[in-house]
Amino acid sequence: MRKRSAHLIAYSFFCLITTAQTDRTSFDSTWFENYFSRQTTIRELNDPASYDSLELVKTIAEKQNYYPAICKYHIAKASWHLSKKMTDSAITSFQIAIDIAEKQKLEREGSNAYLGLANLYQFNGNTIDAAKNYLHAASLLKDLGRKRLLIGLYRNLLTIFTRLKQKNGSLNNMLSAVVTSKSNESDLIKIINTKNSEDEGLNFPDQSLVKEVGADIIYVILGGAKFKVQNFETMASYGASRDVQRIPAGTLNAIPDMPRNGSLLMELHGDPKVYFVKDGLLYHVYSPEVLENYGSWDAVFFTPTGSLKNFSKATQQVTAENVNTTFNIKQEFDNLTDSIRLELEKNTLLSNELSKKMAERNIALQNRKVLLLASIAGALVLLLIAFFLYRNLRQRKKIYRQQMSSLEKEKQLQQYHAVTNAKEEERNRISQDLHDDLGAGITRIKFLSENISEQLQNDAEKTELVKLKDSANELVEKMSEIIWAMNEKNNSWEDLVFYLRSYAVEYCNENKLNCKFQVPDQLPQALASGETRRNVFLILKECLHNIVKHANAKNVFIKIHFSPAFEMTIQDDGTGFKMNGHSQKGNGLINIQKRIKNIGGDISIIDHTGTLVSFTAPL
Amino acid sequence: MEKIKVSIVEDIDEVRESIGKLLQGSDKFTLTSSFTNAEQAEKSLPNQQPDIVIMDISLPGRSGIECLQKIKERCGGTQFIMYTIFEDDEKVFEALEAGASGYLLKKTPKEKILESLNELHEGGSPMSTQIARKVIEAFQRRKMISEEERSLTKKEKEVLDLLAKGFLYKEIADKLSITINTVKQHIHTIYEKLHVTNKAEAINKIYVKK
Numbered sequence: 063m064r065k066r067s068a069h070l071i072a073y074s075f076f077c078l079i080t081t082a083q084t085d086r087t088s089f090d091s092t093w094f095e096n097y098f099s100r101q102t103t104i105r106e107l108n109d110p111a112s113y114d115s116l117e118l119v120k121t122i123a124e125k126q127n128y129y130p131a132i133c134k135y136h137i138a139k140a141s142w143h144l145s146k147k148m149t150d151s152a153i154t155s156f157q158i159a160i161d162i163a164e165k166q167k168l169e170r171e172g173s174n175a176y177l178g179l180a181n182l183y184q185f186n187g188n189t190i191d192a193a194k195n196y197l198h199a200a201s202l203l204k205d206l207g208r209k210r211l212l213i214g215l216y217r218n219l220l221t222i223f224t225r226l227k228q229k230n231g232s233l234n235n236m237l238s239a240v241v242t243s244k245s246n247e248s249d250l251i252k253i254i255n256t257k258n259s260e261d262e263g264l265n266f267p268d269q270s271l272v273k274e275v276g277a278d279i280i281y282v283i284l285g286g287a288k289f290k291v292q293n294f295e296t297m298a299s300y301g302a303s304r305d306v307q308r309i310p311a312g313t314l315n316a317i318p319d320m321p322r323n324g325s326l327l328m329e330l331h332g333d334p335k336v337y338f339v340k341d342g343l344l345y346h347v348y349s350p351e352v353l354e355n356y357g358s359w360d361a362v363f364f365t366p367t368g369s370l371k372n373f374s375k376a377t378q379q380v381t382a383e384n385v386n387t388t389f390n391i392k393q394e395f396d397n398l399t400d401s402i403r404l405e406l407e408k409n410t411l412l413s414n415e416l417s418k419k420m421a422e423r424n425i426a427l428q429n430r431k432v433l434l435l436a437s438i439a440g441a442l443v444l445l446l447i448a449f450f451l452y453r454n455l456r457q458r459k460k461i462y463r464q465q466m467s468s469l470e471k472e473k474q475l476q477q478y479h480a481v482t483n484a485k486e487e488e489r490n491r492i493s494q495d496l497h498d499d500l501g502a503g504i505t506r507i508k509f510l511s512e513n514i515s516e517q518l519q520n521d522a523e524k525t526e527l528v529k530l531k532d533s534a535n536e537l538v539e540k541m542s543e544i545i546w547a548m549n550e551k552n553n554s555w556e557d558l559v560f561y562l563r564s565y566a567v568e569y570c571n572e573n574k575l576n577c578k579f580q581v582p583d584q585l586p587q588a589l590a591s592g593e594t595r596r597n598v599f600l601i602l603k604e605c606l607h608n609i610v611k612h613a614n615a616k617n618v619f620i621k622i623h624f625s626p627a628f629e630m631t632i633q634d635d636g637t638g639f640k641m642n643g644h645s646q647k648g649n650g651l652i653n654i655q656k657r658i659k660n661i662g663g664d665i666s667i668i669d670h671t672g673t674l675v676s677f678t679a680p681l
Numbered sequence: 682m683e684k685i686k687v688s689i690v691e692d693i694d695e696v697r698e699s700i701g702k703l704l705q706g707s708d709k710f711t712l713t714s715s716f717t718n719a720e721q722a723e724k725s726l727p728n729q730q731p732d733i734v735i736m737d738i739s740l741p742g743r744s745g746i747e748c749l750q751k752i753k754e755r756c757g758g759t760q761f762i763m764y765t766i767f768e769d770d771e772k773v774f775e776a777l778e779a780g781a782s783g784y785l786l787k788k789t790p791k792e793k794i795l796e797s798l799n800e801l802h803e804g805g806s807p808m809s810t811q812i813a814r815k816v817i818e819a820f821q822r823r824k825m826i827s828e829e830e831r832s833l834t835k836k837e838k839e840v841l842d843l844l845a846k847g848f849l850y851k852e853i854a855d856k857l858s859i860t861i862n863t864v865k866q867h868i869h870t871i872y873e874k875l876h877v878t879n880k881a882e883a884i885n886k887i888y889v890k891k
Contacts, residue, residue, distance in 0.1 A: 498739050501766035502693060505787045509695040512791060535788045549771075552811070563847030564810035571849060581846065625718045 089122055098138065107142045110216040116142075133162045133171035137178055144182065152182060160198075173202035177215065184218070189225045193402055196222055200399050204392065212391060213357030216324045219398050221286030224318055226405035233412040238417045245275060266317075268363075271297065271306040274314055280306055284363040290423055296366040299330050321373055324394065326353070326362040329370050340389050343376040355385050399417040489548045500541060508534040547596040555681070558583045558595050559622055562602055563632075566620055571601075574612045580621040588681045597657040598628070598679055604650050605632045605675050613637055615672055627663075628679040635672040684711040685802060688731040690722045691715070691764065692741050696787070700735065700794070707795050717741075719748035727755040733802060735785065737764045738772050740788065746776045753780040762801055764879035774815040780876050782869070783807055804869045816875060833874060840867040 097119055106112045116138060123131035140155035156179040163172030180195035196219055203212055266272060266283040271291070273280045281288040282300050291297045297306075319340040324346070328336045336355055337344035347353050353362075380388050485499065508531050515527040546552060546561065563579045570577035590598075600621075609615050613636025623629045651667075658665045658677055665677035687710050691697040697715050704712040713731050716722040719740050720742075726734065734756075736745040749761050763776045763784040773784050783806035785797055808816070820833065833841065834859070843853045854861045 502739065505766055506693050506695055508788070509693070509699045513695060513699060536699050545767060546811070551771075559843060560810050560814070560847040564849075565847075567847065567849050567852065571851070579847075595879055640787070 088130075089126065091128070091130065094119070094128060094134070098131070100135045105140060107138065108145065113142070129162055129166040130168055130171055133159045133166075133168055133175065136162070137171070137175050140178060140182075141210060149182070149186065151423065153179065153518055156182070161219075169202045169206060173199045173206070173211075176202065177211075179530070180218070184222065186526055189229055189282065190406065193222045193226055193406055197399055197406075199404060200395060204395060209355060209619075210357045210360055210390075212395070213324065213361045214325070215286045216391065216398065217361075217396060219323070219395075219402060220322055220324065223398060223402050223405065224286070226402060226409060228316055230405060230408050233409065233416060237412060237416050237419060240416065240423055266307070269300050271301050272309050272314070273306050274311045275308050276311050281317075282366060283315060283317065284320065284365060285316070285322065287322045287325070288314060288317045289320055289366050289369050291366050292368055296368075299364075299366075301617055320365065320369075324356075324389070324391075326356050327365050327370060328362050329367050330364045331367040333368075333370050335372075337370065337375070338380055338389060340376075342374065344373050345376045345388060346379045348379045348381045352380050352382055352385050355391070356389070364631050369397050420672065423620075432598055486550060489550070501538065504534045504537050504541075507531075508538075544598065547592050547599065550592075552595070553589050555588055555590050555624075555628065557587055558590050558598060562599060562622070565599070566602060566606060566618075569610075570618055575615065576609065576617045578617070578619045580619075582622065582624060586626065586681060592679075594679055595662045597661045598630070601654050601657050601677060602630065602632065604654055609634045609636060613673060624681075627681060630677055632675045633672060638669045638671075638673050685709060685717045685733060685798075686711055686713045686729075686731040687733045687735065687798070688713050688718075688722075688726060688729060689735040689764075690716050690717045690719065690740065690745060691692060691735070691737040692739075693737075695739075701792070703791055703794060707868075708797065710795065719743040719745065722748055723751050726752050726759070730756060731743060731759055733797075733798065734759055735764050736761055736776075736781070738776060746772060746779055749776060749781060750779045760802065762798070768807075768809050768812070774812055774819075775811070777816075777872055778819060778875055800865070804866055806865065806868045806872055808844055808868045808871075810845060810847045814870060815842055817841055817845055833871060837867050837871055837874075840864055841871060845870075 106118060116135065120132065120135040123129075123135060136159035137157045140152045140159065143149075143152035143155055156175050159175035160172060160179070162168070163175055176195045176199035180192045180199060181415075183189075183192035183195060196215065200215055200219060203215055206212075268284055270283040271280055272283060272288075280291045280297060282291050282297075283289075291300070321337075321342060321344060323340055323342075326336060327341045327344065328334075336347045336353060338347050339345070347356070348575050350359075353359065378384070378388070384583060394604070511527045511530045511534070515524050515531070518527065520523050552558075559581055563581060566579055567577050608619070609618060609632075613634050615634035615636030619631075619633045621631045621633075623631070654675075654677075655665060658679075661679045663677055663679035665675070668674040668676070685703055689697055689712065690702055691700070694717075699719070701712050701715060704710045710733075714725060716725070716730055719742055722734075722736075723743075738745040738750060740748070745763065749763075753761070760782040761776075761780060763773055763781045764770055764787060765773055765784055766787045767773075768784065783801045785801075787792065789797060794812050812854070836859075839857060843856060848856070850861050850864045853859075853864050857864075
């Protein structure tokens, strides 16, 4: 709804204009011409109503198939886009205008569209596209006789030509840099970026005041060339101090100095003459009629006061007679456009060459990278191989050492086994000898003494023989004990404990002693040496012997305990050892103490109710 | 009453003669033969079939154990009593395993020898702590034969365990609330089972070899 009402308003506005202009209601070429000459400035278009009228005019023009108006509409639209900083849309609009103009052979509109697009490209620093569009515009404008436009275009072409030459120069530099450079990828990327942005910062509108950073001189840019500003008074004609742009040092080298060919120059104050520039010489333009040929007053640049007096001046004046011989604009135009075409071709060649070289360079770099990676990988592989070889070697050494040490151990073990075997054999041999020879001998003594005693009548003699027989039996017992202690098969504490119990109980039983023997349920798995076994047994035997012989006891209580050392308590209810001072007992005690010392144990003898002997032996 | 026929294999003359005299003087036993070595005994004993053979272990040629092993099968009704000096001897156990019914120590006083022989004949057998331990080991070792033949009864196991821990017959009888004679009977059975297991093992060995 709102849109439609806007259209209506625009339409009524449009009707008002038209009625104000003419009384006719039909839209002919003159009407459109008038419309576009009045209504399509940027300022007008920024008024919404005015913009709507533009759209309306376009609709009317399309209905009538009036192409010049449609074309003009698109050019106006492009300007409007530009005012909104919509560069891409502006380019599209220009392109549409160009297409229509080309199709309908509208040279006037076409040249305008090309010029607009070229200006846009130049403003954005795209020299190549600007040059191309300027060339199109030039070919259309050349024959139209629009001198003012032509001379402006000529100056633009000059600027573009300079730019192209500079661009090609820098392309050449880049090319040689790429070809000869040993630089790495990142540097090349920098070069490419420079290539793409080389034109930026060089575009200054006419009458711009610029000053390089660090420099004293202020320049004014006129027609793409630069003039020194002599004093502040002159500068004031172009702008205030705040208008002076500070630009990077070296930027101005790219901007040519005046005078430039085809320019019309006049000092702001001072020299009142208008000069035309050709081949570095200033020609005085004699009359306004002559000036018309070069673009009229509009084409005149007002240079800083006193700036022209230093330039060389031609003695000849430009008059109506020699205006075409002095500067044949058409010819100059052809020369310039040819030069630009050449530069463009050169640019294409250089660009292609650069791209090719860059690609080669990239491939080389890639190859170098691949090579580098390959060599790194190779080095890594070598390192790994070396590492594994080293480890292998070390392992082998280790294994060798282990083998050596295990061999040595085996050897030691073998030696140990040999020794133990020898010991075992020796023990067995001794046992065997004891058993066979000594045992048999003693048995014989025993039986002999028995036989003899049976034949004897004398009691005293008989008693002696009984003693002999008892000693023989005792000898057998002792030998039995020795054999038991020597037997490696009885080497655990368990064996010892049960042997002690068996002996003690049987001994007490034989001697009418009441014996209580307490053994723990759990017995250690540790081994007891032959010496320990023998000493512990003999201590018990000695104690029991003492009890039987001297204590006059009725009960014996024996307790074995592991805490965790072996601990044995032998308690009797006899008379106690203080009561009897027999030397025999003394000897027994000394023996016991000696045996305890041998096995690293401890003993305590307490006179309790009876005697309490307690001793320990380490496991 | 028929006298118990006893034969003796002993190389020491005094011992052999002494035992011989002792037996001749008793009204229960009679000495049927005596040998000085194993070889002679092996030849004659299977034919004589005495009730008891008193066998010395250490004989000049083959040992008493080898002799026992050779003739045991051919002397079905004969009880072999090993006559030894040391009772905790490895060899005593070997002999018991080979089929001896018991053992007699040479230190045993003459008066007690006949008593021991009588006891042995009636089925009682001595067993020391060391021998008991070896018997237990032997039963644990034998795994080739059937459970029934191998295993001891619960009572037999208890008796054997107590013996191995150094208990006397009297103590065992008190502990298990049985008589000393029952203890002795258990020990006799244990010996017999030891023989059985031994025999089974021997048969097994032969069978495997074939």
